[in-house]
Amino acid sequence: MSNFQVKSPGKIILHGEHAVVYHRPALAAVVGLGTTLKFQLSPDDGDSKHVSFKLEALNTNFNIDIENFNSFLKHCRSKFSECTLENAVQLLEEVRTELAKQQEEAPEAGSPKKQQMQKAFISIYYLLAGAILSSPIKDLELKQSFTVTIDTELNIGAGLGSSASYGVALASAFLVFAQHFDLSNYAADENQALISHWAYESERVMHGTPSGIDNTVCTYGGMLRFVKGQGFQTVKNVRPLHILLVDSKVKRSTADIVAKVRHLGETFPEVVNSIWDACESLVNAAIPLYEDFGTCKDDSEKFEKLERLFQINNDLMKAIGVTHPKLEQIFSISFKRGFFSKITGAGAGGYAIVLLPENYASNEVYWKLKEELEGAGFGVYATTAGGEGLRMESL
Numbered sequence: 001m002s003n004f005q006v007k008s009p010g011k012i013i014l015h016g017e018h019a020v021v022y023h024r025p026a027l028a029a030v031v032g033l034g035t036t037l038k039f040q041l042s043p044d045d046g047d048s049k050h051v052s053f054k055l056e057a058l059n060t061n062f063n064i065d066i067e068n069f070n071s072f073l074k075h076c077r078s079k080f081s082e083c084t085l086e087n088a089v090q091l092l093e094e095v096r097t098e099l100a101k102q103q104e105e106a107p108e109a110g111s112p113k114k115q116q117m118q119k120a121f122i123s124i125y126y127l128l129a130g131a132i133l134s135s136p137i138k139d140l141e142l143k144q145s146f147t148v149t150i151d152t153e154l155n156i157g158a159g160l161g162s163s164a165s166y167g168v169a170l171a172s173a174f175l176v177f178a179q180h181f182d183l184s185n186y187a188a189d190e191n192q193a194l195i196s197h198w199a200y201e202s203e204r205v206m207h208g209t210p211s212g213i214d215n216t217v218c219t220y221g222g223m224l225r226f227v228k229g230q231g232f233q234t235v236k237n238v239r240p241l242h243i244l245l246v247d248s249k250v251k252r253s254t255a256d257i258v259a260k261v262r263h264l265g266e267t268f269p270e271v272v273n274s275i276w277d278a279c280e281s282l283v284n285a286a287i288p289l290y291e292d293f294g295t296c297k298d299d300s301e302k303f304e305k306l307e308r309l310f311q312i313n314n315d316l317m318k319a320i321g322v323t324h325p326k327l328e329q330i331f332s333i334s335f336k337r338g339f340f341s342k343i344t345g346a347g348a349g350g351y352a353i354v355l356l357p358e359n360y361a362s363n364e365v366y367w368k369l370k371e372e373l374e375g376a377g378f379g380v381y382a383t384t385a386g387g388e389g390l391r392m393e394s395l
């Protein structure tokens with residue numbers, strides 16, 4: 001086993017966020033920001049062998065004692081003869097029980113920061129155990145010390161899929177470590193499906209009931225249409241879509257927002273279902289526009305239609321209550337300058353996305369928009385939607 005690196009992108013949801021939790025189609029794309037994971041073998045350190053995790057974004061380090069972890073693997077093997085995707089639920093329960101016993105390694109839940117750290121650590125323990133217990137190598141155990149360093153360009157809890165990107169990076173690294181596949185064939189269909197599956201399991205730790213769209217798009221890359229429980233189709237967009245990511249700097253948890261929207265749907269089922277119907281029609285109307293983009297000389301009519309769909313989509317999200325005064329400020333600054341924008345992901349804070357025309361950089365109004373957003377205290381980053389997915393390479 002040699003040292004290696006994983007790069008997994010973040011994502012935006014173009015259309016269909018929230019509705020996708022209720023089995024309606026959604027459209028997502030990767031962005032040019034992501035997570036970097038470095039896997040490095042450590043020199044042998046005598047008696048106390050351990051695996052170190054450095055989580056730069058949370059400014060924290062965790063150690064897993066190799067002997068304790070191997071005892072946990074043994075315990076799991078005695079409980080279920082093989083770890084398959086079907087008994088992953090049981091494994092997560094075992095991990096939670098084990099970590100509750102090791103309070104000093106798994107920080108107690110408390111402040112939001114501690115909760116972030118705890119979820120990040122549960123994901124590590126769960127995905128590492130899952131990859132090893134389901135390995136094609138019988139009775140595989142941890143032997144040598146190693147260090148995993150994870151850094152990210154994605155703001156956490158902001159709608160850019162930091163958790164899915166983190167899950168994809170962890171799943172890829174642990175699956176290679178447990179010899180499910182190697183760096184030469186991680187992009188094979190069955191291996192990508194395995195990565196996305198375990199990244200989904202990490203998303204379950206973070207969110208409770210994720211739709212699966214984030215781990216799917218962060219694994220496969222590009223732009224894709226996704227329906228929960230039915231898989232995805234790639235949307236072949238000829239021309240990259242230019243997007244301005246605008247950070248409202250309002251923190252929120254996807255799990256909390258999804259739970260609030262679920263409650264609204266339970267209180268007013270018919271009203272909220274008709275919003276999901278509208279979201280579905282909107283995705284169906286948007287896909288041909290994205291697919292057709294760049295196929296003829298003048299895209300202006302299609303672009304104007306997309307702008308209207310951005311606006312309708314955003315108004316539907318406002319109707320379910322996932323906006324925020326800071327997001328409203330972004331929408332109004334953009335609209336005043338002639339740009340259309342929307343919430344992306346869970347909303348209630350996090351990022352907004354502004355649709356940019358093809359030649360935006362030579363347009364003076366764009367620079368005015370950027371300046372005004374920055375002047376109002378927002379973070380802005382221009383990128384394209386629909387680039388490359390996960391990448392792995394040796395170091």
Ligand SMILES: Nc1ncnc2c1ncn2[C@@H]1O[C@H](COP(=O)(O)OP(=O)(O)OP(=O)(O)O)[C@@H](O)[C@H]1O
Nearest residue numbers: 116119120152157158159160161162163166254345
């Ligand atoms: N680089 C990272 N290092 C450690 N933990 C991370 C990292 N990125 C994400 N996480 C974990 O993911 C959790 C954030 O997930 P959450 O879904 O709320 O935000 P998000 O993925 O950025 O937003 P969204 O799902 O709306 O796109 C954090 O609590 C933390 O545990």
Ligand SMILES: C[C@@](O)(CCO)CC(=O)[O-]
Nearest residue numbers: 017018020210211345346
């Ligand atoms: C809000 C939501 O639709 C998007 C999160 O990026 C939740 C999910 O799909 O799990």
